[in-house]
Amino acid sequence: MSEDRLWKFRRPEWLNSVWARNAGVYAAGGLFSLAFYILLDSAVWSKSALNGSSIHITFVDWLPFIFSSLGMLIINSVEKARLSADSFSYSGSGVAWKARVVLFLGFAALAGGMAGGVTVFVLRFVVPGVPFPAMTMGVENVVANGLVGLSQNMEDEYSYNLAL
Amino acid sequence: MPTAGLKTIIALSFVLAVGFLLVILSCALWHSYYPLLVVATYVLAPVPNWICSHCANPDDFVESSGAAVLDLGRFCTGFLVVMGIALPVLLAHSNLITIPAMVMSVIGGLLIYGTIISFTMFFQEEQEF
Numbered sequence: 142m143s144e145d146r147l148w149k150f151r152r153p154e155w156l157n158s159v160w161a162r163n164a165g166v167y168a169a170g171g172l173f174s175l176a177f178y179i180l181l182d183s184a185v186w187s188k189s190a191l192n193g194s195s196i197h198i199t200f201v202d203w204l205p206f207i208f209s210s211l212g213m214l215i216i217n218s219v220e221k222a223r224l225s226a227d228s229f230s231y232s233g234s235g236v237a238w239k240a241r242v243v244l245f246l247g248f249a250a251l252a253g254g255m256a257g258g259v260t261v262f263v264l265r266f267v268v269p270g271v272p273f274p275a276m277t278m279g280v281e282n283v284v285a286n287g288l289v290g291l292s293q294n295m296e297d298e299y300s301y302n303l304a305l
Numbered sequence: 306m307p308t309a310g311l312k313t314i315i316a317l318s319f320v321l322a323v324g325f326l327l328v329i330l331s332c333a334l335w336h337s338y339y340p341l342l343v344v345a346t347y348v349l350a351p352v353p354n355w356i357c358s359h360c361a362n363p364d365d366f367v368e369s370s371g372a373a374v375l376d377l378g379r380f381c382t383g384f385l386v387v388m389g390i391a392l393p394v395l396l397a398h399s400n401l402i403t404i405p406a407m408v409m410s411v412i413g414g415l416l417i418y419g420t421i422i423s424f425t426m427f428f429q430e431e432q433e434f
Contacts (some may be wrong), residue, residue: 163379166376166379166380166383167379167380167382167383167386168383169380169383170379170380170381170382170383170384170386170387171383171384171386171387172387173380173383173384174383174384174385174386174387174388174391175387175391177384178387178388178391178392178394178395179391181395182391182394182395182398182399185395185396185398185399185401186398186399188399189399189400189401190400191399191400
């Protein structure tokens with residue numbers, strides 16, 4: 142078992158326990174909630190009296206978050222055990238291939254959401270040179286999409302280590 | 306031990322009352338009743354976990370679809386718990402409630418949720434059997 146290991150440092154044993162997995166799932170939900178409320182905060186703040194500028198949050202600002210949430214949903218709906226299922230006899234007709242395609246679409250949506258967050262931030266806030274209290278809305282957009290991606294990674298760590 | 310159970314119940318209800326007092330005070334002192342949403346959030350927080358634990362099939366080790374439902378419940382619970390903290394911070398950032406109201410409602414919400422969690426932890430065995 143130890144001959145085919147690549148890295149010098151092994152993962153600690155407690156990371157494989159059920160307890161650590163449950164804590165990871167709770168933390169993923171928390172991070173997703175944090176992302177959603179950071180974005181909602183920017184939207185509420187743009188409507189409040191504190192926002193002196195003429196920049197407001199529109200549907201375009203929500204679009205990257207919608208895409209990364211959709212990607213997260215797709216990735217978590219795929220049964221990870223099917224990724225290496227082609228060698229088994231009961232799973233004919235290329236289940237692993239389908240799983241890889243759907244998983245690829247999910248990751249593409251997730252990465253597209255993160256890239257879209259940066260795009261909205263650059264095009265709407267950096268290029269026109271928005272002063273700082275309004276700039277917060279753009280920063281919050283980027284942070285929210287990053288948090289969605291982060292929660293995805295935390296939740297998947299365990300199942301990939303089982304599957305691959 | 307009925308006496309220990311009684312003391313636990315009294316202590317928990319006292320903490321719950323203090324939590325509600327803090328949240329309602331944070332609403333009433335500044336005449337803006339948004340922090341009451343925190344109470345609704347924390348009361349709703351254990352519900353997805355509870356529903357999904359009843360939906361799941363614990364004997365299903367092969368397909369692990371029961372574990373997926375459990376994970377969904379945990380995800381929603383984590384979402385709602387962080388929402389209980391994030392909602393007052395959001396309201397305070399947009400000047401809908403004041404900063405002291407935010408602090409009071411966060412502390413009150415955590416007390417309420419802690420009461421619910423410790424109540425289910427203390428009295429789980431009596432429910433199960």
